[in-house]
Amino acid sequence: MGKNISITINGKKIEVPQGTTILEAAEKATFHIPTLCYHKDLCVAGNCRVCVVEQVGNQRLLASCATPAEENMNIITNSLKVRNARRHIIQLLLAEHKSDCTKCYKNGNCELQKIAADLRILDQEFTELKTWKAFTVDKHSPSIIKDDSKCIRCQRCVRTCAELQGVNALSVSGKGSKMHISTFMEKSMVDVVCTNCGQCVNHCPTGALVEKNYIEEVWMALADPEKHVVVQTAPAVRVGLGEEMGAKPGTRVTGKMVSALKQLGFDAVLDTDFTADLTIMEEGTELLNRLKMFLANGDKNVKLPLLTSCSPGWIKYLEHMYPEQLDNLSTCKSPQQMFGALAKTYYANAKKIDPESIVSVSIMPCTAKKFEAERPEMHDSGYRDVDYVLTTRELAIMIKQAGIELLQLEDSKYDSLMGDSTGAGVIFGATGGVMEAALRTAYEIVTGREVPFKNLNIEPVRGIEGVRSASVIIENALPGWDFLNGVELKCAIAHGLVNAKNIMDKVKAGEADFHFIEIMACPGGCLGGGGQPIPTNPEIRRKRTEAIYEEDEQMTIRKSHENPEVLKIYKDYLKEPLGEKSHHLLHTKYTPRDRY
Amino acid sequence: MESYHLKRIDFIFKNENDWKDVLSRALASDKQLILNELMESELKGRGGAGFPTGLKWKLTADEKSDEKHIICNADEGEPGTFKDREILTQVPFKVLVGMAICGYVIGALKGFIYLRGEYTFLMPELEKAIKEFEYYCKEINFKFSIKIFLGSGAYICGEETALFESMEGKRGEPRNKPPFPTKNGYLGKPTVVNNVETLAHTYTIFKYGAKQFYDLGVQYSRGTKLFSVSGDTPKAGIYELELGMTLEQFVDDFGDGDTKAVQVGGASGFLVPRKLFSQTIIGFKGKLEGHSLPTGGSMMLFNSSRSMFNVLSNYLYFFHEESCGQCTPCRVGCQVLLNGINEVKKGERSTLYLDKLLQLTETMKQTAKCGLGQSVANSFSSIVENFKEEMIY
The missing domain is CATH 1.20.1440.230 (NADH-ubiquinone oxidoreductase 51kDa subunit, iron-sulphur binding domain)
Structure with missing residues (x-):
């Protein structure tokens, strides 16, 4: 620990550790300083200059986010000089920005709008530049819309793409008045290395980067009496949706969300957790098969470690960055796509509904899922498996459009078929969750005993570190699994693509001897996904994580292989994991991609 | 009218074929003595900002680091400034020696010249000089190398932290300060960035001692400075003049008789109208009477025909x-x-x-x-x- 320094802010003297910025010190002293380019997830840029403060005796104002507090500094956060400068800076941004707030997708959740409102900027002092007219809106990506006319050049997206994701699809180009956020050769987002993870959307303070929304399409389907509209909800949505309605981060709204979806008019409200459990059965079997070939049969060509394939942002990242490692990727579709394929086959059969008339909608914490649903190989049901993907935010918009008071609703239960879930399915929403769910099942299949962790909580795989690893030693295996006796099953977990890069570089170099690696594209896993409520920061993600594990704890069934509907689907339809039907409906293949 | 002429001084461009002696002598003397000499001269940065050069060297010398750098800022992009080009053409060795001595004092083994992209044509001659210079360094067993880094045409890269970013292969954008370059510069290591002219002045100071330099100029603005004179003047060109003159004195010498205003310091500088000529002093900020204007040396004169x-x-x-x-x-x-x-x-x-x-x-x-x-x-x-x-x- 470095030494403490004392600093005076607005006459209040406080002690802070050396290295604390003025902004952090002010926060500690409970003074709010407005910011735009600053984000707790990202490195300091200091380029919007909204957070300037006055240091007594200094002619210039200081950017509080970028200036470390120094001994005996005397700071004023709200002097006349500061107020004038701040007003000017906001007015400059407004002069550059396409300020059509009432027609903006981010209306009501825009940081520029909020600061302008807080400061009551009532007139446009400087003539609008209208330079935004030179930009065209990039609507080609199935996931993300990039509208530079709304951009304030804070570079949060650029820093997100580089620091959190290591993708660098977005970068700064041009200088002076022509400076803007760009992609490789100014190509569309759909044609570059973008993984559609949507973290840039989550970190954008304005409406410059937003998800491509399919709200109207879903309303049209709901209004069509000929259509049977089924909806699936991903695990992480239930711990995020409440925030959009004003609830505190970490509020669980599972039952209320189901009620709201029913009120919106969906014909069946089903749970992606069901296919999450199914994923565990398929992927767990795939893992055990590979281990068997490797350990028992001595087949050195077996691709290990097995990489999880639930996160479509991660899949596209691997296709771009490590195409030679695609064989390591589990062939399992993500739970969303398994669900889609089954909805128009298994579900349609059982319910005696013409699959042609089924519209399959999914509510996801994710923007990459929109891209995934559009992949050409995702038509195994004979139709497009998932028709529309809505983010948590889009669902919130629909609920608001319908005038539903989500937080006032009574809880409802998911419909059946494909509505049963377990705690194992729920924790898919947090980093480490797939690993934990897989271990709960695989260990029990192999040994006939529950995983040796208190209350089934496999703490070593939980947490927030970017890369984690854990191992389980298999002993007293059941007959048929003897080859695993004494084997230390090594697994690793990474979340955020920059951490995926760390681990994949080791795998590529042959330096990692893991058997199974779970990777999620977004920080914190799906609960920090690109489709989740804005804002996001480490504290909010921590709350959502707690909520996910609470949800798991209160479930009666917490192991995927005990999900009654999973047992039923294998008995009635799929027969066995990795069987012929599974192979056809639940597994997929991948496409190597270029790196620009 | 002769009396109106400001005193011309010839330190920088004086052709002195003794750079090997100056370098050898400096390398044989105590680092602290060199620093003292530089601080006594009160030389301030000639790029325009006027940071005391001795202090900059001292701060960097005091930092503990396995690697340090000295960078010569030759990204001369301020409109109306063209002195550095001439220094590098006519007396490149003075600059190279200045860099080497700085390297010796602060403990840097590598020097870089960040050359303006539009000055590519200077490269062949400069490379030749560097080769000869490095050969001599080897001869006297002084480990020091100099590389030229060519800019890509962005004006902003003359700003020292943007210059680092550019050299590191990134987009040329200024960094937040603090940390300052003396602590955290090129590649995160302590770095001295000096203007071409500043380094050339250090040569003079080491050769003749601080006193000769200090005796010229006025309080807070010691020594001489190169001025790039352009615009409505019969005498456009580069002149080495004592600091501390008033703009009136300058215009009497260089004006065309109809000078309406002078832009001091290039596009980022100030325009001084005729009525303020007599109270404007060309030099660094201090407790001087009237206004003092620091400058990178660009003097653009405008006569009454200009809008x-x-x-x-x-x-x-x-x-x-x-x-x-x-x-x-x-x-x-x-x-x-x-x-x-x-x-x-x-x-x-x-x-x-x-x-x-x-x-x-x-x-x-x-x-x-x-x-x-x-x-x-x-x-x-x-x-x-x-x-x-x-x-x-």
């Missing part, structure tokens, strides 16, 4: 293109100012708008991220304040 509106519009156009675009006040501010004078000229906005824009320039000076951003509005405020009528009619 100050066009002059200002030209400068603003330059900045609206050459701002890196990173921070709001500089990126948008420059555009708003440029549009603003056009709107007022066309009568689309009232003349009162100029007052609003003047207030905006205050914000730009106070809040921009880098030294450039803080000075882009100087020309606007000084021209609009002094030639408002030309902005309107």
Whole structure:
């Protein structure tokens, strides 16, 4: 620990550790300083200059986010000089920005709008530049819309793409008045290395980067009496949706969300957790098969470690960055796509509904899922498996459009078929969750005993570190699994693509001897996904994580292989994991991609 | 009329074929003595900002690091400045020796010359000089190498932290300060960045001692400075003059008899109207009488045939293109100012708008991220304040 320094802010003297910025010190002293380019997830840029403060005796104002507090500094956060400068800076941004707030997708959740409102900027002092007219809106990506006319050049997206994701699809180009956020050769987002993870959307303070929304399409389907509209909800949505309605981060709204979806008019409200459990059965079997070939049969060509394939942002990242490692990727579709394929086959059969008339909608914490649903190989049901993907935010918009008071609703239960879930399915929403769910099942299949962790909580795989690893030693295996006796099953977990890069570089170099690696594209896993409520920061993600594990704890069934509907689907339809039907409906293949 | 001539001095361009002696002598003397000499000379940075060179070297020398760097800033991009080009052409060895001595004092084994992209044509001769220089260093067993790094044409890369970014292969954008380059510069290591002319001056100081340099100039602004004189003058060119002259003295010497105003310090500098010539002193800020104007040495003279509106519009156009675009006040501010004078000229906005824009320039000076951003509005405020009528009619 470095030494403490004392600093005076607005006459209040406080002690802070050396290295604390003025902004952090002010926060500690409970003074709010407005910011735009600053984000707790990202490195300091200091380029919007909204957070300037006055240091007594200094002619210039200081950017509080970028200036470390120094001994005996005397700071004023709200002097006349500061107020004038701040007003000017906001007015400059407004002069550059396409300020059509009432027609903006981010209306009501825009940081520029909020600061302008807080400061009551009532007139446009400087003539609008209208330079935004030179930009065209990039609507080609199935996931993300990039509208530079709304951009304030804070570079949060650029820093997100580089620091959190290591993708660098977005970068700064041009200088002076022509400076803007760009992609490789100014190509569309759909044609570059973008993984559609949507973290840039989550970190954008304005409406410059937003998800491509399919709200109207879903309303049209709901209004069509000929259509049977089924909806699936991903695990992480239930711990995020409440925030959009004003609830505190970490509020669980599972039952209320189901009620709201029913009120919106969906014909069946089903749970992606069901296919999450199914994923565990398929992927767990795939893992055990590979281990068997490797350990028992001595087949050195077996691709290990097995990489999880639930996160479509991660899949596209691997296709771009490590195409030679695609064989390591589990062939399992993500739970969303398994669900889609089954909805128009298994579900349609059982319910005696013409699959042609089924519209399959999914509510996801994710923007990459929109891209995934559009992949050409995702038509195994004979139709497009998932028709529309809505983010948590889009669902919130629909609920608001319908005038539903989500937080006032009574809880409802998911419909059946494909509505049963377990705690194992729920924790898919947090980093480490797939690993934990897989271990709960695989260990029990192999040994006939529950995983040796208190209350089934496999703490070593939980947490927030970017890369984690854990191992389980298999002993007293059941007959048929003897080859695993004494084997230390090594697994690793990474979340955020920059951490995926760390681990994949080791795998590529042959330096990692893991058997199974779970990777999620977004920080914190799906609960920090690109489709989740804005804002996001480490504290909010921590709350959502707690909520996910609470949800798991209160479930009666917490192991995927005990999900009654999973047992039923294998008995009635799929027969066995990795069987012929599974192979056809639940597994997929991948496409190597270029790196620009 | 002869008496009106300012004293010409010839330190920098004096052809002295003794660089090997100066270097050897410096390397044989105590580092602290060299630093003392430099601080006694009160040499200040000749790039325009005027940071005490001795202090900069001392701060870097005091840092503990496995690696340090000395960078010669030859990204001479300020409109109206053309002295560094001549120094590198005529007396490159003075600069190289200055770099080597700095390297010796601060403990840097590597020196870099960040050469303006448009100065590519200087490369062959400069490379030749460096080769000869490095050969001699080897001969006397002094481990020091110099590399040229060619800029890519962005004005902002003359700002020292943007220059580091550019050298590191990134987009040339200024960094936040602190940390300062003396602590955290090129590749995160302590780095001295000196202007070409500053380094050439250190040569003179080491050769003749601090006193000769200190005796010239005035308090707070010691020694001589190269001036790039251009515009409406019969004597355009590069002149080495003592610091501390008034602008009146300068214009008496260099003006064409009809000088209306002088832009001191290039596009990012100030325009001084005739009525202020006598009270404007060319030198660094200090407790001097009247206004003192620091400068990188650009002196642009304008006579009564020039429209100050066009002059200002030209400068603003330059900045609206050459701002890196990173921070709001500089990126948008420059555009708003440029549009603003056009709107007022066309009568689309009232003349009162100029007052609003003047207030905006205050914000730009106070809040921009880098030294450039803080000075882009100087020309606007000084021209609009002094030639408002030309902005309107």
